[in-house]
C-alpha cells in the first residue's frame with residue numbers, strides 16, 4: 001500500500017510506529033532542541049534518541065516546545081551499554097524519563113548486544129519486559145542484533161522484540177536479516193539510512209533521483225520505505241529535515257533492481273561492541 005507522512009507500521013504488540021523519525025546522534029544543545037521542535041512542527045511524529053547521545057534533555061525540551069502533544073509524538077530511547085544489567089537498566093530508565101520530560105517512552109531499545117557478557121543483555125531484556133508490563137515503555141526492542149544473537153535471546157524469552165534497529169541502506173542491504181525479522185514479526189528500523197550522505201555523487205543513485213525529480217538522500221529513504229523499513233535520518237538543518245520528509249513517492253521495479261544492487265558493501269558503524277560476523 002502507498003505510504004504517506006502519516007503512515008505507521010504496526011508492531012507485534014499492536015503499537016503503531018511512524019515510518020519516518022528524526023535521528024539525533026551528534027545533535028547537541030539548542031541545535032538539537034530546535035531540530036526536534038522544527039521536525040515535529042513539520043510533519044514528523046517520531047524522534048530517535050539514546051542515553052549514549054547525551055541529548056535526551058534537549059529532545060525533551062524540543063518536543064515540549066513543539067505544537068504536538070505527548071500522544072502525538074513517538075519517542076524512542078536506548079539503554080546505554082554501561083547501563084546494561086537488571087537494576088542499572090531500571091535506574092537509567094528513570095533518568096531517561098526525567099530528561100525526556102515524560103512518564104513513558106514509546107520504544108525502549110537495548111542499544112548494543114553485550115558480546116563479552118550476554119547475560120547482562122539478558123538481564124537488561126528482563127528489566128525492559130517488566131517496564132513494558134508496567135506500561136512505562138509501550139514497546140521494547142533491540143538494536144545491532146544479528147540473527148544468531150536474536151536466536152540466543154529468543155531461546156531464553158517468550159517476549160519477542162518489537163523492533164531491531166540496525167544499519168541499513170543501499171550499501172548495506174541486509175536482506176537475510178530483513179527476511180528473518182519479517183518472519184519473526186520484528187520490525188526492522190534503518191539507522192544511517194542515507195549512509196551519512198556519503199554517496200550523493202553516486203551516478204546510479206543520481207540517475208534514479210533525476211528520473212523522479214528527487215535528491216539522492218530522498219531516493220535512499222524511499223528505497224527503505226519500499227522494503228517496509230522504518231527510517232530515522234538525522235539532520236539539524238531545517239531544509240534537510242524537510243527534504244528528508246518528502247520521500248513518499250513510488251519507485252518502480254526497474255529502480256528497485258538498481259537500488260537493491262549498489263555496492264561495494266559498506267558498514268559505517270563498527271567498533272568494540274560490534275557482534276562477530278555481522
Ligand SMILES: NC(=O)c1ccc[n+]([C@@H]2O[C@H](COP(=O)([O-])OP(=O)(O)OC[C@H]3O[C@@H](n4cnc5c(N)ncnc54)[C@H](OP(=O)(O)O)[C@@H]3O)[C@@H](O)[C@H]2O)c1
Nearest residue numbers: 023024025143191192193194195196197217233234235236
Ligand atoms: N542504534 C544504533 O547503534 C545507531 C547507530 C547510528 C545511528 N543511529 C540513529 O540513526 C540516526 C541516523 O543515522 P546517522 O545519523 O548515523 O546517519 P544518517 O541519518 O544516514 O545521516 C546523517 C548525516 O547526513 C547529513 N544529512 C542529513 N540529511 C541530509 C540531506 N538531505 N542531504 C545531505 N546531507 C544530509 C546530516 O547532516 P546535517 O545534520 O547537517 O543535515 C548528518 O551528517 C542517528 O542520528 C541515530 O538516531 C543509531
